[in-house]
Amino acid sequence: MSQFWKPGTERPRLVDDEEGGVLLYTTSSSSSSGFGYGSLEKQRQRLPVYKYKTAILYSVETHATTIIVGETGSGKTTQIPQYLKEAGWAEGGRMIACTQPRRLAVQSVATRVAEEMDVKLGEEVGYTIRFEDITNEELTRVKFLTDGVLLREMMDDPLLSKYSVIMVDEAHERSLSTDILLGLLKKIQRRRPELRIIISSATIEAKSMAAFFNTRRRREEEQGPTKEPAILSVEGRGFNVEIFYVDDPVSDYVRSAVSTVMSIHDQERMGDILVFLTGQDDIDTAIQLLTEEAQSSGKQGLVSVPLYSGLPRADQDLVFSPTPRGKRKVIFSTNIAETSLTLEGIVYVVDSGFSKQRFYNPISDIENLVVAPISKASARQRAGRAGRVRPGKCFRLYTEDYFSNEMSVVGIPEIQRSNLVSCVIQLKALGIDNILGFDWPASPSPESMIRALEVLYSLGVLDDDAKLTSPTGFQVAEIPLDPLISKMILASCEFGCSEEIITIAAVLSIQSIWIPVRGVQKQLDEAKLRFAAAEGDHVTFLNVYKGFIQSNKSSKWCHKNFINYHAMRKVIEVREQLKKITQRLGIGLKSCEGDIQTIKKAITAGFFANAARLEPFSHNGMYKTLRTSQEVYIHPSSVLFRVNPKFIVYHSLVSTDRQYMRNVITIDPSWLTEAAPHFYQKQLHSSFPQ
DNA sequence: GAGCACTGC
Numbered sequence: 155m156s157q158f159w160k161p162g163t164e165r166p167r168l169v170d171d172e173e174g175g176v177l178l179y180t181t182s183s184s185s186s187s188g189f190g191y192g193s194l195e196k197q198r199q200r201l202p203v204y205k206y207k208t209a210i211l212y213s214v215e216t217h218a219t220t221i222i223v224g225e226t227g228s229g230k231t232t233q234i235p236q237y238l239k240e241a242g243w244a245e246g247g248r249m250i251a252c253t254q255p256r257r258l259a260v261q262s263v264a265t266r267v268a269e270e271m272d273v274k275l276g277e278e279v280g281y282t283i284r285f286e287d288i289t290n291e292e293l294t295r296v297k298f299l300t301d302g303v304l305l306r307e308m309m310d311d312p313l314l315s316k317y318s319v320i321m322v323d324e325a326h327e328r329s330l331s332t333d334i335l336l337g338l339l340k341k342i343q344r345r346r347p348e349l350r351i352i353i354s355s356a357t358i359e360a361k362s363m364a365a366f367f368n369t370r371r372r373r374e375e376e377q378g379p380t381k382e383p384a385i386l387s388v389e390g391r392g393f394n395v396e397i398f399y400v401d402d403p404v405s406d407y408v409r410s411a412v413s414t415v416m417s418i419h420d421q422e423r424m425g426d427i428l429v430f431l432t433g434q435d436d437i438d439t440a441i442q443l444l445t446e447e448a449q450s451s452g453k454q455g456l457v458s459v460p461l462y463s464g465l466p467r468a469d470q471d472l473v474f475s476p477t478p479r480g481k482r483k484v485i486f487s488t489n490i491a492e493t494s495l496t497l498e499g500i501v502y503v504v505d506s507g508f509s510k511q512r513f514y515n516p517i518s519d520i521e522n523l524v525v526a527p528i529s530k531a532s533a534r535q536r537a538g539r540a541g542r543v544r545p546g547k548c549f550r551l552y553t554e555d556y557f558s559n560e561m562s563v564v565g566i567p568e569i570q571r572s573n574l575v576s577c578v579i580q581l582k583a584l585g586i587d588n589i590l591g592f593d594w595p596a597s598p599s600p601e602s603m604i605r606a607l608e609v610l611y612s613l614g615v616l617d618d619d620a621k622l623t624s625p626t627g628f629q630v631a632e633i634p635l636d637p638l639i640s641k642m643i644l645a646s647c648e649f650g651c652s653e654e655i656i657t658i659a660a661v662l663s664i665q666s667i668w669i670p671v672r673g674v675q676k677q678l679d680e681a682k683l684r685f686a687a688a689e690g691d692h693v694t695f696l697n698v699y700k701g702f703i704q705s706n707k708s709s710k711w712c713h714k715n716f717i718n719y720h721a722m723r724k725v726i727e728v729r730e731q732l733k734k735i736t737q738r739l740g741i742g743l744k745s746c747e748g749d750i751q752t753i754k755k756a757i758t759a760g761f762f763a764n765a766a767r768l769e770p771f772s773h774n775g776m777y778k779t780l781r782t783s784q785e786v787y788i789h790p791s792s793v794l795f796r797v798n799p800k801f802i803v804y805h806s807l808v809s810t811d812r813q814y815m816r817n818v819i820t821i822d823p824s825w826l827t828e829a830a831p832h833f834y835q836k837q838l839h840s841s842f843p844q
Numbered sequence: 845g846a847g848c849a850c851t852g853c
Contacts, residue, residue, distance in 0.1 A: 256851065284853055303853045331852065433849060464848055489849055510849035523849065568851090576853090634853035665848075675846090731853090790845045810847070 194270050198236075201229030201534060203388050210234060210386060211241050213320065218571045219351045219367040219383035223360045225390020227537060230354055231323050232267050238319050239271075248318035249731045251299040256494060257283040262637065264288070264298040271296075284634075285727055300494060305338075306634065308584055313342055315684045319350040325363065326356035326531065327493060328567035328596070334577060336595045338584065347378045358563055360385050360530050366595050393505075393541035399554040404451035407506040408436050408767040410551050412443045414504050415484055419456055422547065425501025426483040428491060430536050432510045432525050434462055439484040455480060461487035461495070464670045467720065473497065477744055492535055496542075503548040504542040505533060507556075511565075514572050516601040518784065519609075521573055522809050529565040532558065565597040573607040574598055575637050582622050583631035589620070612763060612833045613641045629640075629739050631733070635663055642760025643732065644741070645829075649756045651746035652736060654696055658757070660728035661695040662805055662817065667721045668791075674716075681716040686793040689750050690802070690819030692757055694793050699725065755829075758821050761803045766815065768800050777802070777815070780826070780834070789814040 180642045198204065203224065212222045224230040231252065238250045256259045264281035273279055281298040282288030299307075301322065308314060320339060325332055339351055355363050370381035404410040411429050418427055431437050437460045448456050461473050477483040477499065489509045493496060511526045528536075533550065540546030550557065555610055569577070578589055586592055590603055610616045615627040616638060622628055626644060629812075633640035639659045646655035661667055668678060685701065689695035698715075702722050705711035713717040736743060758765075766777040766786055775798045777786045786807065788795050794802065794816070801823045804815035827834045 300852065306853060327851095329851065434847080462848090463850065479851080492850090494850070512849075525849090580853095663853095670848075789847090789849080795845075808846095812846095814846080 162807065165695070172195045174720070176650050181427050198229070198233065198270060201233060202227070202391060203233045206386060207233075207237050211237055213351050213384040213386060214238065214352065216379055217384040218347065218349075218369075218379040218381055219353065221360050221363055221367075221383050221385045222352060222354045222388060223357050223385060224354055224388040225392060228388040229393030230388055231263050231381060232270065234321060234352065236267060237295055238272060243318045247316075249294065249316050249779065250296045250319045250321070250712065251304065251314075251317045252296070252298050252321040252323060253304050253335065254298065255301060255324050255327055255332060257300055258494070260298045260300055262417040267296065267298070285731065293438055301329070301335045305331055307693050308338065309631070312584055313346055313692065314349075315346070316350070319352060321352040322353045325353045326359040328562075328569075329564070330568045330572055330577065333569045333595050337593055340593060343369065350379070351472060356531060357387070358805070363595070370811070392538055393543070393545045393800050394697055395537050395541040395546045397537060398547065398549045400551055401553065403553055403556065404551050407431075407551050407833070408440050410507055411441065411504050412440055412447060413547050415456075416447055416451070416453065418451060418502050418504075418549070419482060422502065424482060425544075425546070426477055426485065426499045427451055427502040427504065428497060428500045429484065429487065429504040429506075430492070430509070431486055431506050432508050433488055434464065435461060437488070440486050441747045452569065455482055456484055458484045458486060459467065461485050461489050461491060463488070466670070486725070491539065497758065499538065499543055500539050501544060501546045503536055503546065505536045505548060505550045507533070507550060507552040512568075512571050514602065516605040518782065519573070519605060519806055520809060520813070527561065529562050533561065569594065569598050572594060572602075574602050575609050578603065578606040578612060579631050579637050582616065583628065587621070602823060609763065610637065612830060613760070615636060615641070632739060633735055635659060638760045639663065640760075642757055643736065645759030646753075647736070647741040647744070648755035649752045650744045651752045651756055652741065652743045653745035654753050655756050656729055656732040656736065656743070657699045657725070658692045658695055658753075659732060660725045662720050663728055664724050667695070667698060667718055667725065669716045669718050678716045684715065687750075690793050690794050691752060691817040692819050693750055693753065696753075754819050754821060755825055757819060758803055758825045759829045761805065762826050764804045764831060765821070765823075765826055766802055766804065768798055784813060786813045786815050788818055789816045792816065792818050794820070
């Protein structure tokens with residue numbers, strides 16, 4: 155056990171929280187450093203977190219869980235792992251882990267820390283993200299990784315026994331995998347009292363997080379670290395941001411955002427503007443409106459730039475290009491600028507108060523994207539984007555009264571808004587039998603849990619006792635994809651078409667392989683026709699893949715055919731990974747040599763639940779799902795749009811004014827009963843036409 | 845004849 159804080163040395167001062175029960179450490183100012191005088195070292199010491207070094211190490215030493223409340227720019231992510239290393243937490247072959255929700259953050263933080271420690275990245279300091287393991291088993295002591303990767307590691311090492319400290323960063327974002335990880339870490343702590351957990355979280359979330367990790371029992375003799383979590387606050391480095399509200403609620407936030415931009419341009423000193431809207435539609439409208447207004451009023455000097463994830467990389471880079479002299483850049487962005495991207499030079503923020511959020515309805519089993527009000531936590535985060543270079547201003551397009559009295563404090567955690575099929579199978583694979591009784595930081599609805607259990611049961615992944623079946627259940631859990639896709643892959647091994655199916659699986663797990671275009675729709679449609687297969691979209695993907703390989707993976711070829719080159723590279727990557735996994739599972743790849751019916755049968759084996767039948771006498775292409783008789787339509791982007799075959803299986807539903815089925819293939823209904831007799835037995839008699 | 849907030853294994 156490492157001993158950083160020693161009795162006899164100055165003990166950090168403890169202050170009771172006003173409500174009691176939670177500890178807060180105040181600054182114990184650093185006197186001696188004992189470090190070199192390199193410029194990196196000096197930079198490190200200027201970070202706000204440096205003053206708390208002793209307090210943090212003391213807290214980690216004496217508490218099983220430490221919660222660090224730190225604003226952006228405090229330096230916690232890069233510094234704390236180094237402090238732990240210096241204090242000896244990586245001695246004796248142990249490792250320090252620091253998780254992030256996003257890959258890019260993992261890479262950049264690891265690179266920075268290796269630089270500061272003056273070591274080669276991949277040796278003492280390393281990182282692991284999907285497709286990239288830059289660590290060395292013997293040498294790596296400080297490891298950065300996505301929380302998804304750490305969850306995968308648990309499948310081989312359920313107690314994460316090689317780690318002495320695990321720091322979960324950005325926990326306040328409450329992403330699906332962060333929440334699963336937190337629940338599991340709490341369980342691990344019971345088995346491994348020596349494990350230390352550090353959770354970095356925003357102020358608002360700290361107390362509920364502390365309550366979750368408080369496993370102290372009354373009258374219990376405590377050995378080892380205190381079970382009650384400690385909370386430490388570290389100030390950030392942002393500048394002050396002045397907040398403004400509208401006097402009356404606005405009826406059209408896009409218009410209102412544009413006129414706010416105009417008046418900032420009119421009245422405020424130079425500095426770029428960041429406008430938070432909900433999606434591509436809003437953003438396009440706003441840019442058009444702004445251009446018109448600037449023209450009609452003769453105002454000059456505004457450069458507007460869109461920003462959303464679907465934008466081609468080159469266009470996204472425009473956002474980072476320096477603003478020309480005498481001009482003012484206006485960035486119209488989705489939520490991507492709230493967490494994933496940091497923009498320099500922003501002085502003004504305009505906050506619409508809305509974002510698109512995913513909601514899952516377990517009854518209909520449909521995930522919807524809905525424009526919904528943001529939380530106070532998001533509003534604060536958005537405002538903070540204005541104060542990175544100098545004091546800024548944030549204009550909120552809602553009233554102060556609404557902010558204070560109606561806005562929810564934090565958003566709904568993702569786990570309460572998602573389909574839980576992947577999540578449940580992951581827990582099952584880790585030996586968590588009582589899923590309904592699992593201790594979550596936020597519990598998902600029982601309906602969602604039960605729905606997920608039902609789906610997994612129908613796939614043959616879980617048995618009557620809700621245990622993973624062998625080998626199918628364990629194999630599906632091993633494949634890092636949606637369980638429906640994993641099941642399809644396993645079936646393809648039996649059908650002898652796994653070569654083809656892993657290609658399809660790779661394409662389906664990519665957002666879209668077509669270039670996202672507006673205005674050149676006709677050309678895209680024509681390009682698609684070159685690959686279109688009568689059997690449907692999945693087979694079309696195979697044709698695209700074949701063409702890409704034959705072109706020698708040429709980006710020119712992609713461009714000519716309106717195919718997204720980066721997406722295709724990703725397809726190749728995922729496919730390679732799937733190839734390795736199938737080898738590990740002992741199921742070799744086999745090609746069916748163009749026997750398309752076999753391919754479709756394998757797809758049906760995974761997606762039988764997503765079957766739909768064309769309504770008899772339907773003139774507008776209306777289908778009904780076989781399972782729930784919901785009204786659905788083939789998406790206009792499908793090669794089977796307007797073809798309207800009688801029976802189809804779809805990959806997913808997107809809902810707008812209608813429910814659209816994306817990626818469909820034609821099937822023979824008899825395959826459904828073949829693939830899932832238990833599932834379709836009843837329907838066979840009641841609703842299947844002959 | 846329509847649309848894709850954002851992540852991740």
